[in-house]
Amino acid sequence: MPHSHDSPDRRALLEGRGLAFSRNDEPVFGPLDFALHEGEVVLVEGDNGAGKSTLLRVLSGLLAPTSGEIRLRGEPLTLARLSPQVALLSHQTGLKHELTAFENLRFAAGLQGQRKGISPLSALAGVGLDGYDDVPVRRLSAGQKKRVALARVLMAPVALWLLDEPYANLDHDGIQLVNRLLERHAHDGGAALITSHGAYAYTSGTPRRIRLNRLFEDAVEGAVA
Amino acid sequence: MRPGSTSSACAAVIRRDLTLIWRRRGDALNPILFALMVIALFPLALGPEPEQLRRIAAGVVFVALLLAGLLALDTLFRSDYEDGSLEQLVLSPHPLSLLLGCKVAVHWLTTALPLIAVAPLLGELLHLPGDVRGVLVLALLLATPLLSLIGAVCVALTVGMHRSGMLLALLVLPLYVPVLIFGAGACNAAQTGLPFLAPLLWLAAALVLALVLAPLACAAALRISLS
Numbered sequence: 001m002p003h004s005h006d007s008p009d010r011r012a013l014l015e016g017r018g019l020a021f022s023r024n025d026e027p028v029f030g031p032l033d034f035a036l037h038e039g040e041v042v043l044v045e046g047d048n049g050a051g052k053s054t055l056l057r058v059l060s061g062l063l064a065p066t067s068g069e070i071r072l073r074g075e076p077l078t079l080a081r082l083s084p085q086v087a088l089l090s091h092q093t094g095l096k097h098e099l100t101a102f103e104n105l106r107f108a109a110g111l112q113g114q115r116k117g118i119s120p121l122s123a124l125a126g127v128g129l130d131g132y133d134d135v136p137v138r139r140l141s142a143g144q145k146k147r148v149a150l151a152r153v154l155m156a157p158v159a160l161w162l163l164d165e166p167y168a169n170l171d172h173d174g175i176q177l178v179n180r181l182l183e184r185h186a187h188d189g190g191a192a193l194i195t196s197h198g199a200y201a202y203t204s205g206t207p208r209r210i211r212l213n214r215l216f217e218d219a220v221e222g223a224v225a
Numbered sequence: 226m227r228p229g230s231t232s233s234a235c236a237a238v239i240r241r242d243l244t245l246i247w248r249r250r251g252d253a254l255n256p257i258l259f260a261l262m263v264i265a266l267f268p269l270a271l272g273p274e275p276e277q278l279r280r281i282a283a284g285v286v287f288v289a290l291l292l293a294g295l296l297a298l299d300t301l302f303r304s305d306y307e308d309g310s311l312e313q314l315v316l317s318p319h320p321l322s323l324l325l326g327c328k329v330a331v332h333w334l335t336t337a338l339p340l341i342a343v344a345p346l347l348g349e350l351l352h353l354p355g356d357v358r359g360v361l362v363l364a365l366l367l368a369t370p371l372l373s374l375i376g377a378v379c380v381a382l383t384v385g386m387h388r389s390g391m392l393l394a395l396l397v398l399p400l401y402v403p404v405l406i407f408g409a410g411a412c413n414a415a416q417t418g419l420p421f422l423a424p425l426l427w428l429a430a431a432l433v434l435a436l437v438l439a440p441l442a443c444a445a446a447l448r449i450s451l452s
Binding site for chain 2: 060064084087091098106110
């Protein structure tokens with residue numbers, strides 16, 4: 001049962017009830033029930049095209065769900081209430097290639113604010129890019145770009161991280177780094193929903209998983225394991 | 226945890242866009258050079274008769290600036306859409322319309338303002354009488370931000386489509402026509418000694434309306450384009 005672990009005193013940070021999304025009348029995922037609590041990392045698994053990225057876009061408020069509802073700390077969600085509380089890392093990293101890593105992060109800090117005690121420079125150091133602050137992003141490798149994008153998420157003063165394929169393009173150290181960042185974020189009372197196509201995964205502890213299946217192959221609903 | 230203030234978010238957008246334009250200054254200069262070339266070519270094509278040039282001067286300057294702005298319009302949200310920074314703008318805790326308004330302001334500052342600054346010289350090139358040059362600058366100051374704002378709404382509507390250049394021109398041109406008529410009309414009236422205040426006031430009224438409504442429309446259109 002999706003809600004069996006919910007205790008009344010512990011209100012979920014993010015909760016989906018009967019959440020489903022269709023594009024042009026073709027179902028992409030759902031209906032899906034899940035709850036994400038503070039201090040929790042939940043892994044969204046699924047094959048390519050199973051709707052993982054779409055789920056994150058729905059949860060970030062960029063797309064409106066076709067049916068069902070999203071609750072944030074127990075209250076129905078509106079984009080205005082959500083956006084100060086969520087950081088999204090999507091496939092397009094949102095970095096400007098002409099700007100340096102530092103300039104990109106300074107822009108992000110202006111736009112989203114910054115977490116107490118973290119500056120663009122310390123965020124860069126936190127993702128292992130010490131000394132890369134004045135290198136144009138265009139000259140960074142794909143993995144390094146991913147790290148800069150992670151530094152932006154790290155800097156955002158939000159409780160909820162939605163990370164789409166955070167492990168893609170990263171080397172072994174990078175994967176460990178993402179796991180460390182997630183652990184620390186969860187330890188500080190934050191929560192994260194991360195997608196993975198299965199090749200790499202969150203290794204610390206045994207995170208709860210949401211499994212999405214491709215709806216046009218077998219009409220199995222996404223379920224929380 | 227503190228979300229930054231809205232003014233610092235606006236400042237960040239303006240600062241980033243200006244830096245980007247500076248880094249791509251070769252591309253950014255294109256529309257301005259285009260307008261200057263068009264205006265400089267008219268006397269060469271029509272012959273140097275002051276009487277003839279004087280009659281078309283204001284119209285030529287207006288059309289050149291309008292087309293230069295149109296050239297730069299497609300890039301207004303395109304790269305932000307493609308690299309995902311538009312998503313970040315939408316997800317920021319600040320009003321999207323305000324942030325987009327800042328982007329449009331940067332577009333106007335970098336494509337229209339330099340040309341307005343040299344507009345008296347361009348008028349001189351086309352034998353525009355001295356007292357009409359003031360009206361020309363005033364009309365341009367009112368009309369070009371209006372063009373940028375109207376254009377931004379249309380770009381926001383088409384940014385999700387591939388190869389939307391043609392569609393954008395079709396959407397934008399009918400909306401640009403009234404602005405052109407009032408702007409160039411004010412200059413023509415001034416030239417023939419007629420009162421020119423009314424068309425300028427119309428432009429000012431439209432600009433106020435657009436300043437308030439266009440960023441909101443832009444934000445709504447971009448949200449649709451992103452979904």
